[in-house]
Structure formats: C-alpha cells, structure tokens
Amino acid sequence: MTPAEFAAALRGRQPLVGYWSLLDAPVAAERLARLGYDYLAFDAQHGLFGYQGMLNNLMAVDTQGSTAVGMVRVEANDPAPIGRALDAGAAGVIVPLVDSARDAADAVAAVRYPPLGRRSYGPMRSQLRIGPDPADAHLQTVVLAMIETADGLADVEAICATPGLDGVYVGPSDLRLAIGGATTGDPAVHADFEAALARVRKAAEAAGIAAGIHTPDGATAAVRLAEGFTYATVACDLVHLQQIATTHLEAARQGNRG
Template sequence: MNSANFATALRARQHLIGYWSLLDSPIAAERLARLGYDYLAFDAQHGLFGYEGMLNNLMATDTKGSTAVGLVRVGANDPAAIGRALDAGATGVIVPLIDNARDAADAVAAVRYPPLGKRSYGPMRSQLRIGPDPADAHEQTVVLAMIETAEGLADVERICATPGLDGVYIGPSDLRLAIGGSTTQDPTVSDAFEAAVTRIREAAAEAGIAAGIHNADGASAAKRLAEGFTFATVACDIVHLQQVATAHLTAARDGQIREPGV
C-alpha cells in the first residue's frame, strides 16, 4: 500500500490494521512491513528513536515487498517535530495530548503547506515518495489527533469537527488515568473507560473521520474493529519480544529432562 492509497482508505473509513514500534531497529521494521500490516507506527514520543532512527526505520518500511506505510507519533504538538517527521517520509503523524479544537487545528496547520497550513517547505526525503508538490502532499499525508486527556474527551466532538483532521486515535493508557484510574489497567473505571471510548468513536463517525485505537494484541484489535473503529494498532515490538522470549524460556525449562532426585 502506498501513501496515496493509505490516505484514501483512511479517509474512506476502511478497516486498517497497524503495528506499533518502540525499538530503533530498521531490520525489524523491514520484516514487520512485509507481514501484511497496513501501517507501522513509530513512537517518537515514548519510543527509543532519535531523528536518525526515525528516518532509518521509515526507509526500511519502504523496501521491496512492504505492505505498510510508516506513521510517526511525534513527541509533541510542535510544528518543527511534525514537519521533521513528514520531511523524513512519514505518511502521517499521530499527534499526542490534543486537549481541544484549537490544538487539533494547530496540528492540521503543521501538516499542511500554505495556504492550507503553516508547514515549511523542505521535503528532502519525502519528495522521493510523497509530493513534492504541496497538493500531492496534502492528498497523500494524514494527521491524527490523540484523545487521551480529560480535556480532550470533554471537547472531542469539536475536535472531530476540525477542518482538515483525518482522524482521532485513542491512547488507552493515558485515557484510563485521565478518567480516574489509579493504573493504566485499573478495572474500577472500566465502565467509565468504555463509555469514553464509545463517545470518541461515535464523535468521529458523526464527523465522518477515521477512529483508531491502540491495542495490546490482535484479538483486542479485532474486537474494536467489530465495534465500529476504522483502524486499530497492535502493540508493540518491545512488549511482544519479551512475551515470546519468556514463553520460550518457560517451555524450555519445563521440558528439561531432570535426573531422579534432582
């Protein structure tokens, strides 16, 4: 899937499935990009990426046989960070901590060139695959606003109505804390959390934009897509590496042949 096709599918609210990456490993990204995912999301907020790492992982995602485009969760709603991710070749940005419609409008402006926005022109790498004409970049790049704060939830309908916004993305860990959870898995706020998730999904549907959510595993992603979400991310490489390695270690130890009496 190329950037234009991905952007078209996202805006049409088609089902898309992605994978979340925290590790700065272009070799891993190259392999993940060939598995059939529609996108890989590289986390420049909490992940282990510097600029060079982000660039190299985006380049690895573009190799022959890839089914995925590269998205970047930027570190902040900052024009420089957003522009740098897009110049490196990201098909879109996921912008964290969007509290209100003004924040969403600022994120959109940082993604679009004038007169639609304020992005500075200098697509040194991205011009090889997106653009280089501003009109092409506008068509082929997407901006997603994260809803993960109490303020963002309270203003979600206005956020979703922001002109030029392509979608919203739920950060479940922060959202659960924002509605009063004592931990990111606190079961005592599960009903309130699910109500918040439903409100966000329905606000996006009403505005006609995409709605996505972060998930711990594929089964959870399938459940959210069945509920009406239009894209879902499976997370993430560093956690899954630990889980699989632990499972194999446990299997190996449990299968050891022990001498009698040992």
C-alpha cells in the same frame, strides 16, 4: 500500499490494522512491513530512537515487498517535530495530548503547507515517496489527533469537527488514567472507559473521520474494529519480544525439569 492508497482508505473509514514500534531496529521494521499490516507506527514520543532512527526505520518500511506505510507519533504538537517526521517520509503523524479543537487545528496547520497551514517547505526525503508538490502532500499525508486526556475527551466532538483533521486515535493507557483509573488497567473504571470509547467512536462517525485505538494484541484489535473503530494498532515490538522470549524460556525450563 502507497501513501495515497493509505490516505484514501483511512479517510474512507475502511478497516486498517497497524503495528507499533518502539525499537530502533530497521531490519525488524523491514520484516514487519512485509507481513500484511497496513501501517507501521514509529513512536518518537516514548520510543527508543532519535531522528536518525526514525529516518532509518521509515526507509526500511519503504523497501520492496512492503505492504505498509510508515507513520510517526511525534513527541509534541509542534511544527518542528511534525515537519521533521513528514520531511523524513512519514505518510502521516499521530499527534499526542490534543486537548481541544484549537490544539487539533494547530496540528492540522503544522501538516499542511501555506495557505492551508504553516508547514515549512523542505521535503528532503518525502519528495521521493510522496512528491514535492504541496497539493500531492496534502492529498497523501494524514494527521491524527490523540484523545487521551480528560480535556480531550470533553471536547472530542469539536476536535473531530476540526477542518482538515483526518482522524482521532485513542491512547487507552493515558485515557484510563485521565478518567480516574489508579493504573492503566484499573478495572474499577471499566464502565466509564468503555463509555468514553463509545463517545469517541460516535464523535468521529458524526464528523466522517477515522477513529483509531491502540491495542495490546490482535484479538483486542479485532474486538475494537467490530465495535466501530475504523483502524487499530497492535502494540508493540518491545513488549511482544519480551512476551515471546519469556514463553520460550518457561517452556525450556519446564522441559529441562522433566
């Protein structure tokens, strides 16, 4: 999938499935990008890599045989990290902690070149993937605002209506805490959490933009897509590595006891 195809599909609210990466492991990213996912999202906020790791992993996604584009969750709603991710070749950015329509507008401005925004011109690598023309970058580069705070949820309708915003993305762990959960999986706030998700979906649908969510596994992703989310991310390489390694260890120990 090319950045242009991905942007068109996302803006068209077509169902998309991605995978989340925390690890600085370009060879693993290269393999994951060939499995059929529509995008790989590299976490520069909580992930275990710096700029060079982000660059190397984005390059790995773009190798022959890839079905995916590379996305980056930037560390902050700031023009500097947003610009670095885009210059490195990201097909789009996921911007955390968007609390208001003003925050969303700031994120959009950081992604678009003047006169539409304030992105500084210097597409050192992205020009090889997307092209050096600002009009091409605007067409092929997406910006997604995370809904993960109480303020963001309260202003979600205005956030979704922000001109130039391509979609919203629910961070379920933070959002569950924001609505009063004692833990990121607290069942006591389940009803309120599901109501919050429905509100986000409806706001995005009304605005005609994409609605995405972070999920722990493919089965949950399928449920969320069936509910009306237009894209879902399966998370993540570090957790799944631990889960599968534990499963194999337990199987080996049990077999050895037998």
